[in-house]
Structures are given as C-alpha cells and as structure tokens.
Amino acid sequence: MSTVAVLVEARGGAITQPTFEALTLARTLGTPVAVWVGDAPEPAEAARLGVYGAEEVRVVAVGDDARLPAKAAAALADATGDVDVVLMISTFVNKEIATRLALATGAGVVVDAAGAELVDGHVETLQTVFAATWNVRTRIATDKAIVAVRPNTTQATPAEAPGAATVVEVADSLPETRETVVSLEPVPAPEGVPLAEAPVVVSGGRGTNGDYTLVRELAELLGGAVGASRDATDEGWISHEHMVGQTGTTVTPALYVACGISGAVHHRGGMQASGTIVAVNIDPDAPIFEIADFGVVGDLGDVIPQAIARIKEVRGA
Structure with missing residues (x-):
C-alpha cells in the first residue's frame, strides 16, 4: 500500500481540525504518516495523530525557519522522499510550499482540492474552478502527487485501528535563502474558529x-x-x-x-x-x-x- 504524508498544521502547539480531516482522507489513499515541520510536538499531540491513523510522526525540527516557505518545502522534501502522495491544507502559505516542493521533486500538484481518490493507480482530485461555476476532476499523471485540500471537505473520523504514531526525527538539509527571520511578534488569535x-x-x-x-x-x-x-x-x-x-x-x-x-x-x-x-x-x-x-x-x-x-x-x- 502507498505511503501518504500529511503536513501537520498547528497553532500554539495544538493540532488543528483540518489536519485530522487530511489524515482521514489519507487513509483512503494509503498508509498515513504525519510530518511535523518545526519544534518537536508534545507527546500528547503526537498521540492524537495516531488516533487518526498516522503510523509515524516525522519531525523536522527547523525552528523559526519553518515560517519561510522555501525552507519549509525543503524540510518537507527531506521527510517525504519515500512517499507517493503528500497532502496538506490549502492555505496561502501551503500553496507556495506545495509549488516549491513540486518543482524540487518533479511531482504533480493540485491545490484547493475538495477530495482525492486513487483511480488506475493515479491520484484524481475534485475541485471547483472559475468562481465555483465548474466542477473539475484532475488526474495527476506523475509518480509523486502533491494535493492541497480545502478545510471542511472531508469528515474527520478516528481510525478503526489507531496508528502507532512513532516519532521519527528527520535530518534536514535546508538551503540558503535570501530571506531570514529577523524577529517574531505573535498576533493575538481571534476568538472562535478561524x-x-x-x-x-x-x-x-x-x-x-x-x-x-x-x-x-x-x-x-x-x-x-x-x-x-x-x-x-x-x-x-x-x-x-x-x-x-x-x-x-x-x-x-x-x-x-x-x-x-x-x-x-x-x-x-x-x-x-x-x-x-x-x-x-x-x-x-x-x-x-x-x-x-x-x-x-x-x-x-x-x-x-x-x-x-x-x-x-x-x-x-
């Protein structure tokens, strides 16, 4: 069975609901592994990923560099060299990460997907385009597929048999970039659900x-x-x-x-x-x-x- 990597989204160290939606989708495509880019997660958060089927939690501890799309994409490439499908939440930042990862690996990429499935050994996605006036099905013909999915398009459900969620540290080979993180000023999170x-x-x-x-x-x-x-x-x-x-x-x-x-x-x-x-x-x-x-x-x-x-x-x- 194929290995499917899911890029974890977290706020304040807590995993967001769309990550569990992506893991639920990943289980329909293969064996899920979670990729955590940044400071290592708390054991309790890693265990939550296992509840939704993650067999491994691959940690690329790149610190504040995770905020730079070029370095986040490089870290993700280091953690997903052996996987067939990479899923992530379709945010502005992740779309850039997906594009950079696709360029680096030769993978096919689709963003803003509303779902994905395996058809004849290839990933096919569903999405709406042109101001949601058309429904489109896209087949990714390359061996490696990268899909950014919209939140709320998959119902998050725990796995029947939880994954082991074994934490594995991944060595990174981050490139030099023209951007550097000079300072961080946390913005107060708005009340309620994003x-x-x-x-x-x-x-x-x-x-x-x-x-x-x-x-x-x-x-x-x-x-x-x-x-x-x-x-x-x-x-x-x-x-x-x-x-x-x-x-x-x-x-x-x-x-x-x-x-x-x-x-x-x-x-x-x-x-x-x-x-x-x-x-x-x-x-x-x-x-x-x-x-x-x-x-x-x-x-x-x-x-x-x-x-x-x-x-x-x-x-x-």
Whole structure:
C-alpha cells in the first residue's frame, strides 16, 4: 500500500481540525504518516495523530525557519522522499510550499482540492474552478502527487485501528535563502474558529449598515465564524480578515448564511462551494438567490432575530 504524508498544521502547539480531516482522507489513499515541520510536538499531540491513523510522526525540527516557505518545502522534501502522495491544507502559505516542493521533486500538484481518490493507480482530485461555476476532476499523471485540500471537505473520523504514531526525527538539509527571520511578534488569535476552517459561516454585507450585532450573535449561536462582503470591509465596518471572496478567504463550510449580501461574482467565488447556502436579502432579485438553497426575502433586522429566537426555542425544548 502507498505511503501518504500529511503536513501537520498547528497553532500554539495544538493540532488543528483540518489536519485530522487530511489524515482521514489519507487513509483512503494509503498508509498515513504525519510530518511535523518545526519544534518537536508534545507527546500528547503526537498521540492524537495516531488516533487518526498516522503510523509515524516525522519531525523536522527547523525552528523559526519553518515560517519561510522555501525552507519549509525543503524540510518537507527531506521527510517525504519515500512517499507517493503528500497532502496538506490549502492555505496561502501551503500553496507556495506545495509549488516549491513540486518543482524540487518533479511531482504533480493540485491545490484547493475538495477530495482525492486513487483511480488506475493515479491520484484524481475534485475541485471547483472559475468562481465555483465548474466542477473539475484532475488526474495527476506523475509518480509523486502533491494535493492541497480545502478545510471542511472531508469528515474527520478516528481510525478503526489507531496508528502507532512513532516519532521519527528527520535530518534536514535546508538551503540558503535570501530571506531570514529577523524577529517574531505573535498576533493575538481571534476568538472562535478561524474563518477558513469554520463549519458554519455567517456573513454580513451592505445590508447590515455596519451593525454586525445580529450577525455575530447568530454565528456564535451556531458555533461558527463571522464573514463579510468586500463592500463591508471597504467601508471599514469590519476588518479585512473577515472578507469572503476571490481576493479574501475562500470558505467551504457545511452551512453558509449570507445576511444582506447581494451576491456579486467576487463574493460568490469565495463561498459558492459551501454545503448549504442560506440567503437573507431585502431585494428579491439579488444574485445571491440564484445559488442559495434557501432564501428569505426580507430585512435581516426582522428575519435574523426570529431565526435566533426559534433556534434557542428548539434547543431549549
């Protein structure tokens, strides 16, 4: 059976949920091993990787150099020389790492994939392209495949038989680069689930008139994250990190709630691949209704409080 390496994503030393999703996908392609680039993980975190099937946890302890894509790609190459498939989460940084790794190893690479499977001995991926207007199946014809998968596209499930999660230290051969890490200043992590990883996203647009109180309340009630349209961020009503769209964050939650968002192409390109789309807009001709699974024509100031009240009523029953 093929060996499939998964690049571990961690924040503050804790493994993120999309890593377990990638390990779940890896089990369908072969025997998973986890690759930890950076300072060595705590034993408890390494054990969690075993729960999701990792037979090995390959550690390339490169310290702060892991923040440089060129060196992270080189470290990953050192740890995956014997594997057939490399999976990672499709983030801005990881897309660069995937590209550099592909150039160094001659592997085929696909980013923003929504799934992967083995067909006739080759990896085939599924993804949406052109602002989520086309579904595409891509076959990687090379012997080595690199796939960056979007969060929330695979349901993370523990392995029936946990992996050994044996920690193996990998010697690195990092190249000299023109970049060096001069200093690090940690940015306070936002509360709640990161936007790209959230299973539920509640977004507000121009229809909020700058008041995100109801959007935040509904997002918190549903255990999700707060998103926004480009208009809202351009107006300064909410920070740019919340923007969903082609030049913002691309999200694929199980549930996407668009509040007061017309549904311009820019915005739809960042959320159209969501599982279920609910739209609330006062304009019955808003483009967002063309892709919504459930639409409500009305003022969000009237509709959202009723939805919040009903959810609380059902949960309290």
